[in-house]
Amino acid sequence: MIGFIAWRLLQAIPLLIGVSLIGFGLMHLAPGGPLAVYTLNPTIQAQDIERIKIIFGLDQPIHVQYVKWASGLASGHWGYTFFGGRPVLDVILERLPATLLLMGSALSVAIVLGLSIGVLGAVRRYSVFDVLATTGALFALSFPTFWFGLMAIFVFAIELRWLPSGGMWELGEEGNILSLLRHLVLPTMVLALVITATWSRYSRSAFLEVMQQDFMRTARAKGEPPAARLMRHALPNAAKPLIALLGVELPFLFSGALVTETIFGWPGMGRLFVDALNMKEYPVLMGLMMFTAVFVVIGNLLADIAIAAIDPRVRLR
Amino acid sequence: MSAAAAPPEGQVGRIWARFRRHRLALAGGIVVALLLASALFAPVFAPQDPTLLDTALRFRTPFADWAHPLGTDELGRDTLSRLLHGGRVSLTVGLVAMITTVATGAFIGITAGFLGGWVDTLLMRFVDTMLCFPQVFLLLVVAAFVPPTLLSISLVIGLTSWMEVSRIVRAEILHLKEQDFVAAARALGASRARIMFRELLPNAAAPILVAATLKVASAVLMESYISYLGYGVQPPLASWGNMLTNAQGYFDTVPWLAILPGAAITLTVMGFNFLGDGLRDALDPRLRMDP
Amino acid sequence: MAEPLLKVSGLEVHFPIRSPFLQRRIGTVRAVDGIDLDVARGETLAIVGESGCGKTTTGKAILRLIDSTAGSIHFGGEDIARHGAAALAPFRRRMQIVFQDPYASLNPRMTVGGILAAPFDIHRIGVAQDRAERVAALLRTVGLPPEAARRYPHEFSGGQRQRIGIARALALEPELIIGDEPVSALDVSIQAQIINLMKRLQADRGLAYIMISHNLAVVSHVADRVAVMYLGRVVETAPREELFFRAQHPYTQALLSAVPGRGRSRQVLQGDVPSPARPPTGCHFHPRCPIAQTRCAEEAPASRILAPGHAVACHMVSP
Numbered sequence: 001m002i003g004f005i006a007w008r009l010l011q012a013i014p015l016l017i018g019v020s021l022i023g024f025g026l027m028h029l030a031p032g033g034p035l036a037v038y039t040l041n042p043t044i045q046a047q048d049i050e051r052i053k054i055i056f057g058l059d060q061p062i063h064v065q066y067v068k069w070a071s072g073l074a075s076g077h078w079g080y081t082f083f084g085g086r087p088v089l090d091v092i093l094e095r096l097p098a099t100l101l102l103m104g105s106a107l108s109v110a111i112v113l114g115l116s117i118g119v120l121g122a123v124r125r126y127s128v129f130d131v132l133a134t135t136g137a138l139f140a141l142s143f144p145t146f147w148f149g150l151m152a153i154f155v156f157a158i159e160l161r162w163l164p165s166g167g168m169w170e171l172g173e174e175g176n177i178l179s180l181l182r183h184l185v186l187p188t189m190v191l192a193l194v195i196t197a198t199w200s201r202y203s204r205s206a207f208l209e210v211m212q213q214d215f216m217r218t219a220r221a222k223g224e225p226p227a228a229r230l231m232r233h234a235l236p237n238a239a240k241p242l243i244a245l246l247g248v249e250l251p252f253l254f255s256g257a258l259v260t261e262t263i264f265g266w267p268g269m270g271r272l273f274v275d276a277l278n279m280k281e282y283p284v285l286m287g288l289m290m291f292t293a294v295f296v297v298i299g300n301l302l303a304d305i306a307i308a309a310i311d312p313r314v315r316l317r
Numbered sequence: 318m319s320a321a322a323a324p325p326e327g328q329v330g331r332i333w334a335r336f337r338r339h340r341l342a343l344a345g346g347i348v349v350a351l352l353l354a355s356a357l358f359a360p361v362f363a364p365q366d367p368t369l370l371d372t373a374l375r376f377r378t379p380f381a382d383w384a385h386p387l388g389t390d391e392l393g394r395d396t397l398s399r400l401l402h403g404g405r406v407s408l409t410v411g412l413v414a415m416i417t418t419v420a421t422g423a424f425i426g427i428t429a430g431f432l433g434g435w436v437d438t439l440l441m442r443f444v445d446t447m448l449c450f451p452q453v454f455l456l457l458v459v460a461a462f463v464p465p466t467l468l469s470i471s472l473v474i475g476l477t478s479w480m481e482v483s484r485i486v487r488a489e490i491l492h493l494k495e496q497d498f499v500a501a502a503r504a505l506g507a508s509r510a511r512i513m514f515r516e517l518l519p520n521a522a523a524p525i526l527v528a529a530t531l532k533v534a535s536a537v538l539m540e541s542y543i544s545y546l547g548y549g550v551q552p553p554l555a556s557w558g559n560m561l562t563n564a565q566g567y568f569d570t571v572p573w574l575a576i577l578p579g580a581a582i583t584l585t586v587m588g589f590n591f592l593g594d595g596l597r598d599a600l601d602p603r604l605r606m607d608p
Numbered sequence: 609m610a611e612p613l614l615k616v617s618g619l620e621v622h623f624p625i626r627s628p629f630l631q632r633r634i635g636t637v638r639a640v641d642g643i644d645l646d647v648a649r650g651e652t653l654a655i656v657g658e659s660g661c662g663k664t665t666t667g668k669a670i671l672r673l674i675d676s677t678a679g680s681i682h683f684g685g686e687d688i689a690r691h692g693a694a695a696l697a698p699f700r701r702r703m704q705i706v707f708q709d710p711y712a713s714l715n716p717r718m719t720v721g722g723i724l725a726a727p728f729d730i731h732r733i734g735v736a737q738d739r740a741e742r743v744a745a746l747l748r749t750v751g752l753p754p755e756a757a758r759r760y761p762h763e764f765s766g767g768q769r770q771r772i773g774i775a776r777a778l779a780l781e782p783e784l785i786i787g788d789e790p791v792s793a794l795d796v797s798i799q800a801q802i803i804n805l806m807k808r809l810q811a812d813r814g815l816a817y818i819m820i821s822h823n824l825a826v827v828s829h830v831a832d833r834v835a836v837m838y839l840g841r842v843v844e845t846a847p848r849e850e851l852f853f854r855a856q857h858p859y860t861q862a863l864l865s866a867v868p869g870r871g872r873s874r875q876v877l878q879g880d881v882p883s884p885a886r887p888p889t890g891c892h893f894h895p896r897c898p899i900a901q902t903r904c905a906e907e908a909p910a911s912r913i914l915a916p917g918h919a920v921a922c923h924m925v926s927p
Contacts, residue, residue: 018446030462135341138594142587144538146545147579150565154576158569255453259542273454274546277461285458293449497713501776504671505727506700508693519717 004308012297019293020070027286028062073290079283088287092269098168099268103257105184106191113192114199115242119230121200122207133200140197145256149190149263156186166265183266191260195253202245206238213237240307247303250296342595348588356408359401367398368553379573390560390574391567400581403555407537407585410471410550414536417475419529422482423518429483430490431513441487444480452477456539460548470549474539482528489521530593534586541582557582611685612646613783613816614670619643619679619689621662621669625885637885639665641840641892642679644911647784652810652817654831654848656824656863660881662840663820667786670818671705672696683784701731704777708789710769714761720747720772721757727779746775750805767798774805778813786818791826803829824867828852833917836860839892840884842911846918856920859893891923899924 053059060068072078078088117137121130157165164170164183173179210216211234219229258270265271269288276284355362364386379388379396388396429440447455455477463469493499494517502516543549544558552559557578564574620642625635640662647653655663668674670681672688681689688699707713714723724743728734734742744754750771761769770790777785787806791799807830809815821827827834828848835845836859844857855861865875877896882888888895894904903923911921 014442015445015449018442019449022446022450026458026462029459138341138591139587142534142583142590144541144579144582144586146542147561147575147582150561150568150575150579154568154572158572251448251451254451258451258453262546273457277457277546277548280461289450289454289458292451292454296449296451497707497709498715500668500673501705501707501713501773502715502726503673504700504703504705505730505776505780506693506697507726507730511730516715516718520715522717 015297023290024066078287088283092291095269095272105188109192110195114196115203117200118203119207121204137197137200140193145259146263152186187260187264187266191256206241210234210237243303243306247300250299254292341591345588345591356405359405365395365398367402367555399555403557406556410540411533411537413471414474415532418479418532422479423486426483426486427490427513430487447480460543474536485524493517493520527597534589537585613649614647615682616645617680620677621665622677638840643842647816650814651832652830654819654827654834657837661837663837667788667820701780702782703784704782706773706777706787706790709793710766713773750775766794770802784816788820844920850918856925857922858897
């Protein structure tokens with residue numbers, strides 16, 4: 001197991017290098033390059049820009065720049081924002097809890113709901129419930145998240161006035177848990193919709209697959225009650241593809257969170273991303289790209305290790 | 318995957334399920350055909366020029382006036398005309414992006430799968446790396462960097478979403494290239510390019526067609542989203558995405574301005590998704606997601 | 609004796625076994641482990657052996673579909689074992705293959721006409737009109753109507769597909785065709801038709817064949833000479849009559865005794881064929897051999913000539 005973890009860690013290194021290369025390439029692709037904020041500013045003279053280039057080491061060969069930039073990333077020096085000159089990493093970490101809260105609550109709702117729907121569908125295959133659930137999932141997967149968000153605001157915030165239309169707290173209520181929860185309901189519902197659909201589809205097919213295995217028939221022949229069969233035999237075996245899904249879905253979850261946050265003005269990383277985009281805050285954009293990509297790499301790593309912990313065969317591969 | 322081994326008690330259910338599935342696919346196909354036709358003939362069907370302003374006729378409600386069947390927007394432009402022309406733009410972007418996605422994905426997938434070795438390793442690591450970035454992030458950054466034209470938007474969407482296609486095609490090629498007809502072509506002295514594109518590629522057509530259909534759906538979605546955020550199709554050219562942006566400002570008073578373009582996006586995405594799902598069942602049992 | 613059309617010497621095909629993690633080489637599969645063969649113009653050499661003995665790999669290595677790790681393949685006097693694609697191109701016209709599975713060997717997305725025109729297209733022979741005529745002629749040669757060109761492989765039966773496969777192999781007018789179990793996937797009633805077709809083509813065109821087979825009954829119909837393979841090596845080579853009536857190697861004798869209706873007592877071999885990744889020392893056959901001695905486990909037997917054209921690799925056979 002330790003060997004497997006070490007091997008998986010080693011495998012993540014080329015991935016991280018690839019991620020950093022793409023990030024670095026994108027930064028130099030930006031109009032005006034990394035110095036856009038200075039070159040686009042008419043009050044700064046050409047010779048000043050040359051001086052700034054030397055200060056930032058931008059006159060050096062490209063590979064030297066990359067190594068410096070990448071080792072800076074690795075040691076937590078992620079540069080400074082153009083406006084305000086704050087450390088980029090601080091700005092990102094400040095927004096992390098809000099995003100994690102939103103992603104976490106949406107994912108919990110989606111897993112509980114999606115898993116229940118999927119398992120019930122698999123057990124009662126082709127029943128009316130199953131047909132409705134699978135068709136419904138197909139509809140849900142086609143729903144544009146941002147439009148669903150707007151519609152949810154229209155119905156629940158504007159027409160019914162049950163819930164707030166955006167933000168995280170009411171003014172002056174910062175820290176009030178009830179206020180936070182009220183604000184969390186709509187974004188969670190919107191973000192959870194597509195994930196629930198995905199989970200119900202995957203868990204349905206994972207359970208169908210498991211239930212046709214010989215050991216399930218054996219358990220049935222031994223006279224184990226259905227509930228015990230499901231919990232003791234089916235769940236551990238169906239868990240593997242679902243944990244893998246958890247890892248694979250992470251980038252989609254981030255994308256969804258970005259969309260949801262912009263609709264609801266939720267002060268997380270997605271909102272930060274769109275704001276940075278509008279203000280041409282390239283250091284923050286790059287920081288967010290790198291941060292989410294590294295997050296995804298680590299997420300997949302953990303998923304793989306979890307799978308190996310459940311299934312010893314994986315370790316031997 | 319498991320449908321072949323379905324228990325006998327599911328016999329009737331299976332037929333009913335298949336019927337239902339194909340009905341949805343059929344509905345999807347009809348929706349797609351209607352959308353394509355309306356986009357193609359938008360200038361014919363549209364009651365007036367979608368950019369024609371008439372500030373005397375702002376915020377007309379739908380179904381109130383035959384001159385403006387779906388009402389008018391905040392500048393008095395005819396909503397139906399804008400929807401039709403916007404659909405033209407959205408579908409064009411969706412199709413061009415899909416072609417980019419499929420061409421790139423198929424090329425990389427077939428190259429990696431057929432050549433194998435370090436080429437495969439390198440390309441698949443590249444795919445893994447690209448997949449680490451959430452697509453919307455990648456898309457928005459690149460879209461913000463390039464001047465937004467219809468072509469650039471389509472290319473940016475296409476070039477940030479080809480990775481799954483390349484994986485699907487690679488898996489298919491890995492399976493196909495071991496077949497004897499490939500060995501026969503090699504024994505005849507066929508070049509690698511001939512084997513890849515004349516012998517193997519046509520055999521991977523089914524999964525590519527399915528992926529292509531589903532990719533139109535996601536490309537339309539992506540276009541509407543980046544246009545909504547202002548990095549996609551630029552006014553005065555209408556797209557469903559930027560119609561939503563404008564509508565958001567009048568959300569509490571004239572909600573239909575937001576409901577209509579959103580419904581159009583949803584309908585399009587559903588149409589292509591259902592069609593793709595049905596095609597997958599019909600063409601390629603091995604790829605079945607059940608259902 | 610004139611120079612043979614094909615002369616294979618010391619051919620080895622070894623595949624590396626790699627560790628899953630670091631891709632280090634941790635072993636070798638000796639699929640073909642040093643074999644010598646020759647084929648004269650117009651003759652049929654059969655290669656027989658159980659599945660996994662390396663006979664198919666030998667055929668594919670001769671055709672350069674698989675790279676050999678050692679040895680030479682002289683075709684028409686020229687060693688092609690290390691030729692690159694360009695140098696190989698003229699030899700591709702002179703050697704062809706007919707596969708075992710007629711379902712997998714024809715591209716399902718091409719019409720029969722497209723499949724049969726491909727050889728001309730690849731070697732830039734003729735123009736479109738001329739190619740259509742050539743395709744029609746090929747189809748007639750193998751006993752199919754020219755209209756078949758417009759149809760797809762799945763519209764044909766197994767035997768008809770195998771005819772199409774033979775037509776493709778004939779397209780470039782080769783001197784040697786390797787048949788990799790060309791009839792073993794077909795119904796017994798069809799097998800004779802295909803064998804007769806191949807024999808007729810041989811008589812008409814002076815073709816040489818290498819027939820790879822596990823079926824001694826088929827071999828007895830078509831072969832001039834027979835080479836018996838066991839675990840990557842040739843253990844015995846002899847003219848057909850000589851082999852069927854005076855086989856010397858204990859493995860050949862065991863194979864022959866398994867053919868029904870030959871009047872011999874059936875000799876059942878002990879154990880399974882060992883893995884080519886870990887072949888036995890000395891003579892590969894010794895763990896299963898009824899007459900093995902200690903020497904057999906220590907030393908690989910060299911091939912010795914017993915009679916004209918009859919060579920045996922066995923310590924226990926005296927000349």
